[in-house]
Amino acid sequence: MHLCSCPLQANGMLAYFVTLTTYFGLWWFGIFNPSTVYDHLGEIYSALIFGSLVFCILLYIKGHVAPSSTDSGSSGNIIIDFYWGMELYPRIGKNFDIKVFTNCRFGMMSWAVLAVTYCIKQYEVNGKVADSMLVNTILMLVYVTKFFWWEAGYWSTMDIAHDRAGFYIFWGCLVWVPSIYTSPGMYLVNHPVHLGTQLALYILVAGILCIYINYDYDRQRQEFRRTNGKVLVWGKAPSKITATYTTTTGETKRSILLTSGWYVFRLCHVNMN
Template identity: 85%
Template structure:
């Protein structure tokens, strides 16, 4: 077998990681500023920065406030409690390169339903107004940027001094270890899985919570909800609902089974998902677009169809892997490729790749 080669040189890999470490945080703030304060105009944001330079950028970067930290803490603590306390089916993940098999509690859908019902209930009964979240969104993103960075430092130190399993280790480069992560399955105690929390219960859950928040903000500010933001919110909720319904399947994907817990995956889920993934709704709050019933329905149906296709692709692939290719795809036996590869330990293995269906 031919000797495996790196796709990029170590220098290119290092520079790429360093670039993402330094550019992603300011991008989040610039995106928020553009959507909320520059009418969604990249040109207006660029003109502002051209006129005011670095000081202008410093001026638009919100300072984390006490209320922002309180919102993040309450939300994070609530989701952590649901992750630990809600009952769920015992699910085993794939065997790791070191021979470990992680065990999870599949209670994501229950946590998702409890979260949305609680959030809407707090608003309905006047206990908490979600518009506060939108009004302090910049401060929240700023706090998440710094807080998540510190959290990634914690993960880096933990990976060195107290790894949760043998699926851990250093490559010898601080930047690469911090960016890529030290541990594959870090846990706090025996039962609190850190990647399930960051990826699923904080990141993906925030996608749904913020989508609802933007709808409520527009309703309270303008007395109605435009069909554009309604379609946007429904599609986001359908997608996130699909995710939590399928959460046990997600634990077999590269995000969990391959990507270690570092800046790339954890900071991304804690900051990138709630800021970038929700940006369409963030813009629509103050810029309602009236689509009309017919166009709104067309977009909604097309969006739901795309989400279904995304789900069915994953379902076909997982069923194919689960049955070792002995299944039916679209009414007939699937075609496949038997791929050979060499692990980092030098062991030769094979993997089935589905080439029919979607």
């Protein structure tokens, strides 16, 4: 079973746009103050920690009594089953994919919402937004926007295609992403750093360039796999490694690995280490 064959709809960009527009609009028209979120972060994070634990216990039970597909099973060790997960693609009904919802809709969406929250909170506390906060918020929103723009591609990554639905991945999406990934903005609320226009622009441009490379890196790999290597990479035919492997059922399979484009830098890094 492969996730791409499942009836999922890549509507993340629309959901992302509606969420941020609604959130910002509620603040702009005085209906809801995002500062309330910042003021209660302790309670929110505590609820997420406890909630993720309960959530993973329920998933563990579901994996035993009502798995969504045949791609599930126990290792025989309760700790490993809870931590790593019982099911690869747990679902509610036919179309509600729990892993995709948790990773994409909750984890990544909360990253963007909290980034905006911290920016608004600093504005309300100081009457202005420091250039460091502005750069931080823009880069976070660019990265998350890139994620939702590329959402269908994410479904073929390690997170979705191979990591089972357990505490390991869900605690990360429900707790780690909202708390740790957004922490630079949380710190800057009360500790603004004044970079100056020139340095702020340098950091902003460098950050956007890195986000683009991250996107293009994944795009090259997926396009290479999709076309079975019959694609141009940086204007010429790509180099590759053909690898064969045997599955646990004894089936021999073949895979091709890209060794040109951005992957040249990855191979150089591996060789240097």
